[in-house]
Amino acid sequence: MTNLLEVNNLNICFRNGKSITQPIRNVNFTVRSGEILGIVGESGCGKSVTSLAVMGLLPPKSSEITKGEIIFNEQHIEKMSEKQLQNIRGNEVSMIFQEPMTSLNPVFTIGQQLMEPLKQHKSLTKVQRKERIIEVLKQVGIPRAEQIIDEYPHQLSGGMRQRVMISLALLCEPKLLIADEPTTALDVTIQAQILELLKRIIAETNMSMMLITHDLGVIAEMCHRVVVMYAGSVVEEASVEELFDNPLHPYTKGLLKSLPSQNERKSALYSIAGQVPRPNELGQGCAFANRCEFATERCLTAAPPVFSVAQHKAKCWLLDETVGGVFSE
Amino acid sequence: MSKERLLSVSGLKKYFEISQGMFKPKIVVKAVDDVSFDIYKGETFALVGESGCGKSTTGRTILKLTEPTAGEVLFKEQNIAKLSYETMRKLRSQMQMVFQDPYASLNPKKTIQQILMEPLNVHKKFEPHERLNKIIDILKVVGLSEAHLHRYPHEFSGGQRQRIGIARAVILNPDFIVADEPVSALDVSVQSQVINLMLEIQKKLQLTYLFISHDLSVIQHMTDRVAVMYLGRIVEIANTEELFASPKHPYTQALLSAVPISHPKEKRERIVLEGDVPSPANPPSGCTFHPRCRFASDICKQIAPSAVAFSDTHMATCHLYNLEGEKK
Numbered sequence: 320m321t322n323l324l325e326v327n328n329l330n331i332c333f334r335n336g337k338s339i340t341q342p343i344r345n346v347n348f349t350v351r352s353g354e355i356l357g358i359v360g361e362s363g364c365g366k367s368v369t370s371l372a373v374m375g376l377l378p379p380k381s382s383e384i385t386k387g388e389i390i391f392n393e394q395h396i397e398k399m400s401e402k403q404l405q406n407i408r409g410n411e412v413s414m415i416f417q418e419p420m421t422s423l424n425p426v427f428t429i430g431q432q433l434m435e436p437l438k439q440h441k442s443l444t445k446v447q448r449k450e451r452i453i454e455v456l457k458q459v460g461i462p463r464a465e466q467i468i469d470e471y472p473h474q475l476s477g478g479m480r481q482r483v484m485i486s487l488a489l490l491c492e493p494k495l496l497i498a499d500e501p502t503t504a505l506d507v508t509i510q511a512q513i514l515e516l517l518k519r520i521i522a523e524t525n526m527s528m529m530l531i532t533h534d535l536g537v538i539a540e541m542c543h544r545v546v547v548m549y550a551g552s553v554v555e556e557a558s559v560e561e562l563f564d565n566p567l568h569p570y571t572k573g574l575l576k577s578l579p580s581q582n583e584r585k586s587a588l589y590s591i592a593g594q595v596p597r598p599n600e601l602g603q604g605c606a607f608a609n610r611c612e613f614a615t616e617r618c619l620t621a622a623p624p625v626f627s628v629a630q631h632k633a634k635c636w637l638l639d640e641t642v643g644g645v646f647s648e
Numbered sequence: 649m650s651k652e653r654l655l656s657v658s659g660l661k662k663y664f665e666i667s668q669g670m671f672k673p674k675i676v677v678k679a680v681d682d683v684s685f686d687i688y689k690g691e692t693f694a695l696v697g698e699s700g701c702g703k704s705t706t707g708r709t710i711l712k713l714t715e716p717t718a719g720e721v722l723f724k725e726q727n728i729a730k731l732s733y734e735t736m737r738k739l740r741s742q743m744q745m746v747f748q749d750p751y752a753s754l755n756p757k758k759t760i761q762q763i764l765m766e767p768l769n770v771h772k773k774f775e776p777h778e779r780l781n782k783i784i785d786i787l788k789v790v791g792l793s794e795a796h797l798h799r800y801p802h803e804f805s806g807g808q809r810q811r812i813g814i815a816r817a818v819i820l821n822p823d824f825i826v827a828d829e830p831v832s833a834l835d836v837s838v839q840s841q842v843i844n845l846m847l848e849i850q851k852k853l854q855l856t857y858l859f860i861s862h863d864l865s866v867i868q869h870m871t872d873r874v875a876v877m878y879l880g881r882i883v884e885i886a887n888t889e890e891l892f893a894s895p896k897h898p899y900t901q902a903l904l905s906a907v908p909i910s911h912p913k914e915k916r917e918r919i920v921l922e923g924d925v926p927s928p929a930n931p932p933s934g935c936t937f938h939p940r941c942r943f944a945s946d947i948c949k950q951i952a953p954s955a956v957a958f959s960d961t962h963m964a965t966c967h968l969y970n971l972e973g974e975k976k
Contacts (some may be wrong), residue, residue: 345765361835361836361837362835370733428918440831476924476925477924478924479924488756504698504904505924506698506862507698507862507864507903507906507907507923508698508902508903509698509924510906510908511905511906511918511920512920512921514908515920532687533835534908535836535837535910536907536908536909536910537908539908539910539911539914540908540909540911540912547762548762559912560913563912563913573837574836574837577836577837577839577840578865579840579865579866579868579869579870580865580868580869580910581842581910583866584869584870584888584889585847587844587848588840588843588844588869588964589840589849590837590841590844591837591838591840592841594805594807594808595680616884625734644976
């Protein structure tokens with residue numbers, strides 16, 4: 320499998336007046352063609368900022384990619400001009416946002432909004448555009464597609480709006496779909512429908528997907544490989560079975576153990592003490608050291624490099640002795 | 649468990665009217681429609697359902713934060729629905745609420761000391777000079793400390809704010825707490841801390857919870873009995889273990905099967921429901937679930953089913969079992 324997207328050593332800084340924070344430090348991962356890569360982490364760990372960087376959507380005035388590269392389909396996204404980015408966005412890479420309620424424009428009909436990417440990227444006649452829109456709406460399971468295109472977003476339910484968002488992302492048949500918490504705002508029964516749908520579309524079209532979520536259940540359900548993020552860096556990367564069977568990083572272990580379904584009923588749940596440090600509180604050592612039950616002197620003074628055990632990578636000092644991990648780049 | 653009844657809800661209804669203009673008839677939204685259940689002392693009773701099913705409205709109506717349209721709420725055998733504003737206000741020292749959004753439910757202009765002092769002042773609990781000590785005690789119970797007294801809500805993280813919300817609810821030493829989605833705005837690692845805290849203070853202070861949530865794994869973990877709501881009605885009530893082991897109502901079955909798996913190798917037979925929850929302003933005839941139900945027959949479209957008891961503790965409202973009963 321070839322790599323569709325490579326993120327190498329990415330660092331992002333935000334400026335706020337005179338203060339500078341660095342929410343993303345040394346992030347590395349790849350998305351291969353045809354796979355679903357999950358990115359999991361708690362709020363504020365930088366998963367959404369990373370996805371915005373891949374789309375070239377970071378606010379230009381207050382943020383900056385200070386180091387690293389984002390290579391999509393052998394093109395450097397971080398070096399592109401706004402014009403070049405516009406050719407890619409919605410065309411080769413497209414994105415589904417978390418809030419289906421706010422990401423559609425309330426004053427345009429569904430049809431008008433779906434027309435936009437086709438006008439921008441494809442040379443089709445008006446009739447062809449309409450045909451294509453109806454075809455895609457049917458593909459995502461919207462009944463009465465012919466009528467829906469003349470309706471406004473407020474006339475649709477949350478699940479339907481999310482389907483419209485998905486069809487908007489699919490219109491130009493992108494190579495990479497970024498889904499940022501696509502089901503977080505939805506109820507469980509609707510979530511099950513949408514996940515089924517996304518799985519079916521990925522299988523049918525050989526698209527790649529980057530699925531960003533905080534829900535380990537969604538990860539277990541959907542992904543082939545998983546990247547775990549904590550406080551702005553990647554702490555672990557593995558295939559989904561490997562991650563659930565044999566998590567290496569103490570943070571991942573803690574996350575999995577703290578799920579209610581992993582604990583005996585009514586007993587005290589396992590929990591990770593403390594809170595995620597803010598980006599300006601991070602010191603020299605491992606970002607997780609202050610909450611880690613295995614932390615040693617070394618964890619507080621030096622940030623751990625990536626160790627790999629077979630295909631499984633994790634950033635933790637514990638791995639060099641206990642599991643026989645190999646120091647890798 | 650001792651079966652002393654603390655709260656009894658019977659035939660509770662809450663309708664909201666939407667005015668359509670002067671000469672048009674009003675639309676009536678039946679947010680809660682004929683809900684009945686009992687809560688016993690010391691237990692955790694859960695209300696579960698999707699958004700818009702009326703679970704939060706039920707919780708708020710029980711505390712009389714909104715007036716019920718009809719029905720009775722007996723708290724310690726006293727009908728709350730008929731109480732005057734003043735008596736109800738006094739009674740609220742025994743019934744408290746923890747809200748969903750820890751960011752919106754604390755006054756940003758008040759320090760933690762002021763926030764926690766408020767209920768004590770209102771209900772004139774303890775001698776004024778004792779109150780501060782009491783606040784410090786309760787902060788320790790919820791895992792904060794004296795050092796936090798003079799800080800403002802924005803200085804705390806989501807989990808800490810929810811701890812303050814819980815401290816504010818338990819400082820009056822209530823018997824009954826309505827917890828409306830207390831952990832759903834929190835991250836997994838913080839969520840488990842707050843669940844532990846709630847279980848711990850329940851033991852310590854002998855609290856009874858009405859726990860409102862849409863997260864089935866949390867409900868399975870910490871509650872004793874569950875009521876499943878759909879479109880303003882309770883479709884199934886059972887002991888938690890019983891409900892998760894053998895759900896009877898087709899909606900409960902679909903809801904349980906829709907929960908994401910906990911391990912990638914786990915295989916689950918999934919019942920994917922078609923369509924969306926209908927609008928409560930215009931609910932379907934008969935059984936309100938029939939347009940999405942796999943087993944719907946003609947009778948479901950016409951007549952609303954009545955409750956069928958499977959055991960003393962397990963009840964569902966579905967025609968499926970009435971019919972089977974007749975066949976037997």
